[in-house]
Amino acid sequence: MSRLELIATAAFGLEAVVARELEALGYEGLQVEDGRVRFIGDELAVCRCNLWLRSADRVLILVGQFPARSFGQLFDQATELPWEQWVPADGKFPVSGKSIRSTLHHVPTVQSVVKKAIVERLKKTYQRHWFQETGVEYPIEVGILKDQVSLTIDTSGDGLHKRGYRRQVGIAPLRETTAAALILLSYWNAQRPFLDPFCGSGTIAIEAALIGRNRAPGMNRNFLCETWGQITREQWKQAREEARDVVKGKFPMQLMASDIDSQAIKLAESHAADAGVIGDIQFRTLDVLEFKSQREYGVVVCNPPYGERIGDEEYAAAIYDDMADAFAPLSTWSIYALTSHPGFERCFRRRADRRRKLYNGRIECTYYQYYGPRPSGEAQTEMVPLFGDEP
Numbered sequence: 001m002s003r004l005e006l007i008a009t010a011a012f013g014l015e016a017v018v019a020r021e022l023e024a025l026g027y028e029g030l031q032v033e034d035g036r037v038r039f040i041g042d043e044l045a046v047c048r049c050n051l052w053l054r055s056a057d058r059v060l061i062l063v064g065q066f067p068a069r070s071f072g073q074l075f076d077q078a079t080e081l082p083w084e085q086w087v088p089a090d091g092k093f094p095v096s097g098k099s100i101r102s103t104l105h106h107v108p109t110v111q112s113v114v115k116k117a118i119v120e121r122l123k124k125t126y127q128r129h130w131f132q133e134t135g136v137e138y139p140i141e142v143g144i145l146k147d148q149v150s151l152t153i154d155t156s157g158d159g160l161h162k163r164g165y166r167r168q169v170g171i172a173p174l175r176e177t178t179a180a181a182l183i184l185l186s187y188w189n190a191q192r193p194f195l196d197p198f199c200g201s202g203t204i205a206i207e208a209a210l211i212g213r214n215r216a217p218g219m220n221r222n223f224l225c226e227t228w229g230q231i232t233r234e235q236w237k238q239a240r241e242e243a244r245d246v247v248k249g250k251f252p253m254q255l256m257a258s259d260i261d262s263q264a265i266k267l268a269e270s271h272a273a274d275a276g277v278i279g280d281i282q283f284r285t286l287d288v289l290e291f292k293s294q295r296e297y298g299v300v301v302c303n304p305p306y307g308e309r310i311g312d313e314e315y316a317a318a319i320y321d322d323m324a325d326a327f328a329p330l331s332t333w334s335i336y337a338l339t340s341h342p343g344f345e346r347c348f349r350r351r352a353d354r355r356r357k358l359y360n361g362r363i364e365c366t367y368y369q370y371y372g373p374r375p376s377g378e379a380q381t382e383m384v385p386l387f388g389d390e391p
């Protein structure tokens, strides 16, 4: 096994959630930065993190990091890095790039200088002048932030939000990684009732079921680095077997997911079936206003309509008003709602206990958090949000 510098990338606002996930997986000495968490691992860590991270976007290998203010510095230092440890003689190595607040801001030139530097290095190692790049892919990214260059190789391939269960998208679906983060930031645990009353394509409830069952979100898909020689079949087999061994049995009670749109419910059911959690979730076609429950200490995690288009704001406001009426009798429940609508608290008629800025794709949203009372007898530790902050 090698000592690898790894990076888990995260959407803005979710870095701390990803860091908590990495800690829970046993990684220490984490460095939390904008949009990413750096940590040390080995080849098995690459397999485990791809399989297990619920709220991260990708797992990258950091090949090198250095300051550069000229293309000459960029070329010389990129040539010094041991690219041959990763890229074989027939490997494909596309270079993508980004540059933020840096002297080297022309990204196409940055990419082409890095590509030339890698070719130069590989020419010496493999004693050839031309690379056909017909083999497996090692996607390289050059990122420059305030003149600090990071050179990484992507191990994930498709982003980690692609779990393999959502083939069709509903109206305004939430990314699986964001949905998982909403749950990890909540006080829900598998002993408590769970409801998403605006479930759409089912993402939040499905992610809750995967969390409650302790199922690795990446179990139903493949990752780019499975095609590489450096990370072996045995390592992947070990990581997958470990993940299979820790899956928990059935929930004490089914999760609830509803939506006013019966087509959305059909879609959500098919996604839950593909995710292997159909038996864990009870789906209903229901207007939120009609929701009633005798259960106590439940948790609502939802992503109601925002009213992003002109004219829809009033419609969204009316739904928040209905939510206020429907949830008023649920005095022991905790409620979490993600929306970009600025009038949410006014329409819902309650000030949130906590607000957190999060992004749904490019839309800036607020995650409104209303904490209900703790059930007596629930262990103190179970009440700590899985990956959230204390109220």
Ligand SMILES: C[S@@+](CC[C@H](N)C(=O)[O-])C[C@H]1O[C@@H](n2cnc3c(N)ncnc32)[C@H](O)[C@@H]1O
Pocket: 170, 171, 172, 173, 174, 175, 197, 198, 199, 200, 201, 202, 203, 204, 258, 259, 260, 261, 264, 286, 287, 288, 289, 303, 304, 305, 306, 319, 322
């Ligand atoms: C932003 S989408 C939710 C997307 C969902 N989180 C996903 O990942 O697919 C909002 C959903 O609220 C539903 N909706 C609108 N009005 C409703 C109401 N009065 N009661 C229940 N659901 C409603 C819509 O049908 C839509 O599916």
